[in-house]
Amino acid sequence: MTDFKSSLNEECGIFGVYNYTQAAELTLHGLHQLQHRGHDGAGIVTYSKKNLLNHRGVGLVSTVFNKGIEENLFGDIAIGHVRYATAGKSEIKNVQPFISQPKKQEAPFAYAHNGHIVNSDTLKTELRNKGIEFQTDSDSEILEHLIYEGKHELFEDNLKSALSRIKGAFVYVVLKERQLFIARDPNGFRPVSIARLKDSYIVSSETCTFDMIGATFIHELEPGELVKIDDSGIKKEFYTKNTNLSICSMEFIYFSRPESTIGGVNIYNARKRMGEYLSKQDSVNADIVIGVPDSGIPAAIGFSKESKIPFEQAIIKNKYVGRTFIQSSQELRESSVSSKFSVIKEVVRGKKIIIVDDSIVRGTTIKWLIYLLKHAGAKEVHVRIASPPFKYPCFFGIDIPSTDELIASKMNIEEVCSVIGADSLIYLNIENLIKSINLPKTTLTNNGLCIAYFTGNYPIDLCDCAINL
Incomplete structure (x- = not known):
């Protein structure tokens, strides 16, 4: 993430x-x-x-x-x-x-x-x-x-x-x-x-x-x-x-482990398909595709497969630093991200790079990674996100309580791209997200997925939580 x-x-x-x-x-x-x-x-x-x-x-x-x-x-x-x-x-x-x-x-x-x-x-x-x-x-x-x-x-x-x-x-x-x-x-x-x-x-x-x-x-x-x-x-x-x-689509995008299966769909295969569909939305020329460990790697592999651009491991994750998303305060998140990742300079120096991750919530991590990549000598850094822009709070098990914490709710794609320092930014669209997950529930709304954080259309009455919209 x-x-x-x-x-x-x-x-x-x-x-x-x-x-x-x-x-x-x-x-x-x-x-x-x-x-x-x-x-x-x-x-x-x-x-x-x-x-x-x-x-x-x-x-x-x-x-x-x-x-x-x-x-x-x-x-x-x-x-x-x-x-x-x-x-x-x-x-x-x-x-x-x-x-x-x-x-x-x-x-x-x-x-x-x-x-x-x-x-x-x-x-x-x-x-x-x-x-x-x-x-x-x-x-x-x-x-x-x-x-x-x-x-x-x-x-x-x-x-x-x-x-x-x-x-x-x-x-x-x-x-x-x-x-x-x-x-x-x-x-x-x-x-x-x-x-x-x-x-x-x-x-x-x-x-x-x-x-x-x-x-x-x-x-x-x-x-x-x-x-x-x-x-x-x-x-x-x-x-x-x-x-x-209305299965939470973030289970497929980020939460669940890649070897798990939900609704008959393997998580790794779904993430890989997200990368493949994301590549079909793209036309940029690049030398290598890299992924953000861990949940961005399958999508990067799928992107590489579909685009025919070589996949490389360029970002190393310190596995002894916890998931930044799950840090309980912004201060803790910002202190942990700087010690969480490092870049292999020899892989990225002088290259035009496509970096794939599963999603952007606040923009803190991807901004830092772009800085690391360019500091290591990357010629260009193009960001590709294997989910739609996260614009709306979730009240069904994801700790995003307000739009104030969501960068995509306050800025358009061009503005987000500028803030994080990328050369370009493309998100997977909603239609391709649903196709990527591919739940066998075609007669149901959104194929049986909850995508409210991307659309603002919640599948149930929010009751006491509606005040937070």
């Missing part, structure tokens, strides 16, 4: 295990594979002998679980979470999974959430007026109180009623005694899938984790679907019929 996509609203990762002897250790492996989805906190809850055991902390997975703590989390069922703070500060009380606080003499449950609830203010006000006190700053906690407000006898029915009241983007995983529930919002903004590992079930935000542990993919939840896993097996149903697939 060519810019600190740091305001893109609750990019988190969820992992769950059912019926595996060392569930906590397997969950820990899964969270390591999902670390890119959030750096602010990590946690694991297990179920053992009718008790919920947990450990969570602020920071990276390796920091939170650095002393073999997971070995004390007994049980064959577990859920885990990595967090990027958007709704709620980076404090231990906001690190998930959460454990509920029952009103009556009943067993608590644990839960974790990826997404952003757009009617959270309304729901929180309603619940507080009933005397309910929130223990965290996170919008995720709303589910717990809505469940306890339910009038049904069965926990499962109260869960379905609660999910039906929540608006926005969400994947929830809920651990209640020997039951694991997984729910996806009615638009399917955020992905979640299930796999089998012999007699065990695995749940994950991304399918890349399945390959790592040798699990076999069996199902990606549909919009509005609720899956229950217990000792009798797996049960699928829908808690609502009012669904409209």
Whole structure:
């Protein structure tokens, strides 16, 4: 991402295990594979002998679980979470999974959430007026109180009623005694899938984790679907019929790992096609094509393939510096970008260069890279972005809360080009983005994609978030 996509609203990762002897250790492996989805906190809850055991902390997975703590989390069922703070500060009380606080003499449950609830203010006000006190700053906690407000006898029915009241983007995983529930919002903004590992079930935000542990993919939840896993097996149903697939296109452009698959589409292949289509929009003469590591590389390869211009690796990324987009403040983003990249002078000196990246949010990173390339002797630097201009805030899981942070919302393409110091600038157009991702949903609006950050047309009512437009 060519810019600190740091305001893109609750990019988190969820992992769950059912019926595996060392569930906590397997969950820990899964969270390591999902670390890119959030750096602010990590946690694991297990179920053992009718008790919920947990450990969570602020920071990276390796920091939170650095002393073999997971070995004390007994049980064959577990859920885990990595967090990027958007709704709620980076404090231990906001690190998930959460454990509920029952009103009556009943067993608590644990839960974790990826997404952003757009009617959270309304729901929180309603619940507080009933005397309910929130223990965290996170919008995720709303589910717990809505469940306890339910009038049904069965926990499962109260869960379905609660999910039906929540608006926005969400994947929830809920651990209640020997039951694991997984729910996806009615638009399917955020992905979640299930796999089998012999007699065990695995749940994950991304399918890349399945390959790592040798699990076999069996199902990606549909919009509005609720899956229950217990000792009798797996049960699928829908808690609502009012669904409209709108998968976040940024999952394909930037968020997800290249080896993951969403909606039947491999992320690497989608990004490569973005580069190919972007090349078809271009006519500039250049000596080499380079990509911005990591998420810009597949698009650069695709651009090179289609244009017949050689691909070179010219930018080296310091992998020990975190993703700039996920830095929680602009000051941190600016300090990290200067130490994040370096250029191989011998590759770029005297060359006309096409540099490909997945997107521009604020322009900070790409501006610095252009400076580095020209300082290293590049003759020309032409910027090609494998997504449309990011003009509008997102309220469904990307921490871009206002247009003030979006350079393309304040400037036209020529002005952005001038500000970042490029010799030319071309973005992938919306039509080619949809073709590149190529979801097999041709009868749906935008082929089942959410592209609101490019068009300003949101697929659902923004509720309490509309004030931020």
